[in-house]
Amino acid sequence: MHRFLLTPRWWGINVFVALGVPFCLFMGSWQLGRFEHRVDSHREATANAERPADRTATPLDSLLPVDRNTSGRLASASGEYGEQLLVPERTLDGKAGFYVLTMLKTDSGKAVPVVRGWLPGTADAARAPAAPTGRVEVTGALQASENAGTKGVHAGGGLPAGQLGVIAAASLVNIVPGELYDAWLTVQTAADGLTPVPAQAPANTGLDLKAFQNLGYTGEWFVFAAFVLFMWFRLYRREVETLRDTEAGLLPETEPAGSAARA
Template structure:
């Protein structure tokens, strides 16, 4: 009765099921794991002390920037150098620009420091940075990319303006080595508003987190659907063979030719 399971057709069906079900379960578990990671990161962020209450660590000790070090207070000493404006940045529902100044350290490398935000179109050179040697403490941020939230295209910007805060965007504009990170200070200069730290990508209970949860359900449903279809095909095959053995299947009469 069940020898049909050894036919080439059913070998193909069985092989598909054996491969598809574990794959669907694996993908569902992976998506569930990503959702759980986001839940954990959300809890950690909710329970963490405000940046202003955390102890600042040397910048080099927190690099490279990852999900754990992003937003942590970092301290670095140096002298302010070149300054740029970063246009089309939104804060509290208003559009304005960042004032970004490069802090050149004793080692020769420079770190971009966002000294604050100002509403309106980016014009001029922005408020001057403090002169002389300074120690800056700010929230550590990973370099932006062209796909980061709030980032606009780089092309067509006037001289002295920057679209993406990243070493790759600054490397051809300044004659010194750059850190692949940037800082935003909690206390801005006069006339500027402090820019809050941005949560690292793929963390927190945002829309993508619940997309991961939805994908989890979809993959488990796919696995159940594969098993359901296999059982349905199996049952139909068994019933058809039983009917054939009982003589209940009648071949359709052949139509005369011509």
Template sequence: MVGVYRFLLTPRWWGINVFVLLAIPFCIFMGSWQLSRFEARVHDSHAATKQAASDQRETARPLDSMLPVDTATSGRRVTARGHYGTQLLVPGRQLGDKQGFYVLTLLRTDSGKALPVVRGWLPGTAQAAKAPAPPTGEVTVTGALQASETPGDNGVSAAGGLPAGQTAAISSASLVNLVPYKLYDAWITLDRADSGMTAVPASAPAGTGLDLKAFQNLGYTGEWFVFAGFVVFMWFRLLRREAEAVRDAELGLAPKEQEEPQDTAPVSAP
């Protein structure tokens, strides 16, 4: 029986065996890494949900003490003082099963920067006449801290060419060309909306939800483990086929190669 597997010592099989010994641990490592990424996203999603619930009850902290916005500070309650300035509309925003728009007003603070404040949501098409005017004088706002939006992510419109007084995304990069203020790289949504509008709930930090990327990690996990199993399957299949060929040859069952016919033509005399 040992003699049947002597072919494992040939250079060809040395190459096959080395490839298998390297490929299987690599596939297992990559599959485990993708699985850990999925588990991390699940953990972050649960943590973000618990944090959002606790953030609604916690004492609001000064805005500057919670910057810059990251996964630890996103959604936390903050407070700021200042005077309302330029007001913009953010069209194409859904709340529940209805389409509408945000009313976004810039709060000019004593720091010299302006903070984008979503004062509320209104149904229908974005029209300046529908949006209530902001309060006058110095105001104190309290709401959930949010990171600047990225067009194309989480339903944020990337459309350009909007009418004057509107913006597609709430981000300093988008607003810097629309308002004459220096801006915070953040925004807040008020706990209680102004003037009969509906308050906009805070969204979870980017990368902490069970979105398409999370399930892609889970899919990649399965692909790497399946590939590891495929490598093992193919190795056993090649091994069995080669062993059967050697065994058949030893038993004389394998067809012999035909010998090349020799030239038997007579040699003519000179």
């Protein structure tokens, strides 16, 4: 009764199933791996962002370029503070305010933006405390350069002089002379009446829509695999029932191809 499985038609069906099911399982496992990777990245980035301020700092140059492993880690740099800028429209603990950002010219000759803290209200240079003079040792959480598409970041168009919309080397290159680090530091200890700005997890490491899309695709691929098996079993069962009914005389036997023409 099961000799029909060896017919060319069923050979095609069986090959499709043999290839389709493993492919669907592979794709589902790959999407699940992508989701788990994002979960691990989120945990690691959150752990780095919440790293206590008393952790041992690492020299800035050894942590570059910034990635999901180094973002949020404490970095140290020595040099002298220079030009001070304000970064408006920044929210902290649900309150609107602005960052006080000061450029630190490091011993290497390159400058790195340092967010010394946050103040509530409208950006006002008169309210921002002056940076320490002379040589300083700065320790802060390392952050990747922002981009205008980041949620909650002002693109910076039409801002007054002395204000910066996006903390990035690309935005500072026309404001600050000399070479710049493609990163910035946020001081984690309160000073001069400023509120420390917590480190933020890098972009594309959170449990965002993309992460849950991966999880959704995982379910879809596993459903596809189950559907292929279901359809194979349904076709198999229908074929068996048809042969059984034919043998029982409930259905006319199918004439071999070409028999009608010979008649």
